[in-house]
Amino acid sequence: MTLLVTGISELRTQDDATGILTDAALVIDGERVAWIGSASDVPAADQCLDVGGRAVLPGWVDSHTHLVFAGDRSAEFAARMAGEAYAAGGIQATVDATRVVSDAELTAHAEGLRAEAARGGTTTIEAKTGYGLDLASETRLARIGADVADVVTFLGAHLIPTGVDRRDYLDLVIGPMLDAVRPYSSFIDVFCESGAFTVDESREVLEAGRAAGLGLKIHGNQLGHSGGVALAVELGATSVDHVNHLTAADIDALAASDVVATVLPGADLSTREWLAPARELADAGVRLALATNTNPGTSFTTSMPFCVATAVLQHRLSLDEALAAATTGGAAALGLDGDADAVGCIAVGGLASLQLLDAPSAAHIPYRPGVPLTRAVWRRGRRVDV
Ligand SMILES: N=CN[C@@H](CCC(=O)O)C(=O)O
Ligand SMILES: [Zn+2]
Numbered sequence: 445m446t447l448l449v450t451g452i453s454e455l456r457t458q459d460d461a462t463g464i465l466t467d468a469a470l471v472i473d474g475e476r477v478a479w480i481g482s483a484s485d486v487p488a489a490d491q492c493l494d495v496g497g498r499a500v501l502p503g504w505v506d507s508h509t510h511l512v513f514a515g516d517r518s519a520e521f522a523a524r525m526a527g528e529a530y531a532a533g534g535i536q537a538t539v540d541a542t543r544v545v546s547d548a549e550l551t552a553h554a555e556g557l558r559a560e561a562a563r564g565g566t567t568t569i570e571a572k573t574g575y576g577l578d579l580a581s582e583t584r585l586a587r588i589g590a591d592v593a594d595v596v597t598f599l600g601a602h603l604i605p606t607g608v609d610r611r612d613y614l615d616l617v618i619g620p621m622l623d624a625v626r627p628y629s630s631f632i633d634v635f636c637e638s639g640a641f642t643v644d645e646s647r648e649v650l651e652a653g654r655a656a657g658l659g660l661k662i663h664g665n666q667l668g669h670s671g672g673v674a675l676a677v678e679l680g681a682t683s684v685d686h687v688n689h690l691t692a693a694d695i696d697a698l699a700a701s702d703v704v705a706t707v708l709p710g711a712d713l714s715t716r717e718w719l720a721p722a723r724e725l726a727d728a729g730v731r732l733a734l735a736t737n738t739n740p741g742t743s744f745t746t747s748m749p750f751c752v753a754t755a756v757l758q759h760r761l762s763l764d765e766a767l768a769a770a771t772t773g774g775a776a777a778l779g780l781d782g783d784a785d786a787v788g789c790i791a792v793g794g795l796a797s798l799q800l801l802d803a804p805s806a807a808h809i810p811y812r813p814g815v816p817l818t819r820a821v822w823r824r825g826r827r828v829d830v
Contacts, residue, residue, distance in 0.1 A: 445474070445490050445491070446472065446473045446478060446489040447471065447472045447490070447492075447493060448469060448470075448471050448487070448488075448489035448493070449470050449472065449493050449495060449500065449800075450469040450483045450492060450493070450494050451469075451483060451498070452465075452467070452483065452498065452499070452500045453466065453467065453497040453498060453499055454466055454468075454500070454805045454806065455480070455499075456499070456501040456790075457502075457789060457790040457791065458502050458768060458771045458772050458788060458790065459790060459791045461791070465481075465482070467483050467484070468480070468481065468482060468500075469482065469483040470500070471487060471489050472796040472822065472825050474825050475796060475825035475826070476794060476796055477790055477792055477794055477795075477796045478793075480790065480791075495800055495820075497804055498800055498802060498803065498819065499805050499806050499808075500790075500800050500801070501767065501799060501806055502567075502787070502788050502790050502797060503565055503568065503788075503797040503799050503822075504561075504564070504565050504566040504567065504568075504748035504771065505566075505569075505733075505771055505772075505773075505777075505780070505787050505788040506561060506568065506569045506570065506735050506736050506748055507595075507683070507706060507735045507777035507778050508570060508572075508683075508685050508706050508708060508733075508736070508737050508777070509557075509561075509572065509735070509738040510572050510574060510737070510739035511554045511557050511558065511571035511592060511738055512542075512553075512573070512588050513541070513542050513739065513740055514538070514541045514544075514545040514553060515538055515540075515740060516740045517537060517538065517740045517741050517744075520534050520741065521714065521744075524714075524715065524716065530667070530716075530741075530742060531639055532635065532639035533603070534741050535574070535575070535602055535603040535741060536605065538575045538739075538740055539575050539576065539581075539603070539605060542576065542585075543576065543578075543581050547588065550584070550588055551588050551591065551592065554589070554592040555592055557746055558592055558593065559829075561736070561738070562821055562823070562828050562829075562830065563816075563818060563821075563829075563830045564747045564749050564816070564818055565749065565799035565818045565821055566748050567787070567797035567798075567799070567822075567828075568595075568775070568778070568780065568787045568797065569593045569595075570593060570596070570597060570735075571589035571592060571593035571595070571597070572596075572597040572598075572633060573585040573586050573597070573599050573600060573602075573625060573629075574599030574600065574635075576600075577600065577603065578605065578616075579616065579621055579624060582598070582600050582621050582624070583621070583624040586628035586629055589628065590628040594778075594780075595630050595631070595778050596625075596628050596630060597629060597630065597632065598626075598631070598633065598653065598658065599632075599634070599635070600616075600621045600625070600649075601633070601641050601645070602635050602640070603640055604640075604641075614645060614648065617649055617652075618648065618649055622652055622653065623656075626658070630658065630659060630778075631658055631660065631661050631778075632650060632652075632653025632654075632658040632660060632661070633660075633661040633663060634650060635663040636663060636664050636671065637664075637668070637670045638667060638670065639667075643671040643675055646662065646675055647675060647678075647679070650675075650681070654679070659682045660679055660680070661682060661777075662681055662683075662685065664685065664687065665684075665687050665688055665689045665690055665694065666686035666687075666688050666717065668689050669689050669691065672684060673687060673698060674694065674697060676698075677698060677700075677703055680701070680702070681703050682776075682777060683705070683706050683733060683777040684703055684704075684705055685705075685706035685737075686720065687705045687706070687720045687725070688718050688719070688720045690725075695728045695730065698725065698728070699728040699729045699730050703731075704773060705720075705732055705733070706732070706733040706734070706735055706773075706777055707720045707722045707725075707732060707733070707734050707735075707769065708734075708743060708751075709754035709755055709758065709759060710736055710737055710742075710743030710744075710745045711737045711743040712758075712759075713754065713758075714742050722755060722759035722760065722765075723760040723761065726765050732761075732765065732768075732769040733769050733770075733773035733776065733777040734751050734752060734769040734773065735748075735777075748770055749809050749817065750813070750814070752767065752810065753809055753813040753814075754813075756809075756810035757810055763806065763809075763810065771788035771789065772789055773788075774787075774788055775787045775789070795825075796822055796825040797824055798821075799818055799820070799821045799822075800821075801817045801819060802817050802818070818830050
């Protein structure tokens, strides 16, 4: 069954070979894109959808979420808006709420968040563990994450849980916990920050993950100069996320590396943190990703359009830079780039994961912030309810 989508005012492929087409059309055949070209020169297809002068772009790749959790921390949020500082210790409240709910409740909640993300155009999503922090709970989060999300990241090293000896917990994370989550996980992550894990502890965790065959990620330099960015470069991590507090040397080191710097606008705003210097990172040539960081503590949003709009309006990225970071940048941060199953781009022969906006161009995303502009979404060729 082939579907011709025509009447596309702006087709942003996020593929260097094709770029941006105007007055365009494309054909979806099964789960893949079979043809891209001018709306005046279309091939025959089984079905035709005229989108009436609207924009099409790849579905978002949300490369950083903590999707599997229970409870909310709206009181903590309110206290922060009244002047309290964010601290890593709040994670324990979500751990306590998460441990006591059933698998079915946890799965339904995560599925609800994934559906909410899809309504904003997200077609690929990562989910971290990190709200279990004991062997059974982390394993459960990894298993549910694998059911609900596309990529699972093991974040047992999110916080030392209350009442547990530091060394004992590290040994658990790099031993039995890593073994148990390994079948579900592609990456290992660590919260390298004051109040969470030191640089040396983070290195130990990440080296164990690498030895087990996992890719590396770091929550780094969110609340201060934690050393997470330097560690990411030293270890050749796939991404370092947050990147709020950077020295010139950090930026130079990232620019000279292949590490993706992931900017998380929702967390920057919700914690009233110093904004990640996305403009300076882009100017230095650092590869950027943009992600929601969906979690109940620092960023309770699933909206990639919000993140793209904020990256343009507040972090001073250009529209092109923000769109690249939210699509191909996210794919690079998940290792889902560079082959026939790459996500975050629209190319002939590639996966048909794309979104139709209720707007003539993607410029309307930051131009009309907060307005729900996602009109239709296809994931691997299948229409998703939005
Ligand atoms: N910073 C570490 N982890 C999460 C927040 C976790 C929480 O506060 O529950 C983040 O990415 O912001
Ligand atoms: Zn996070």
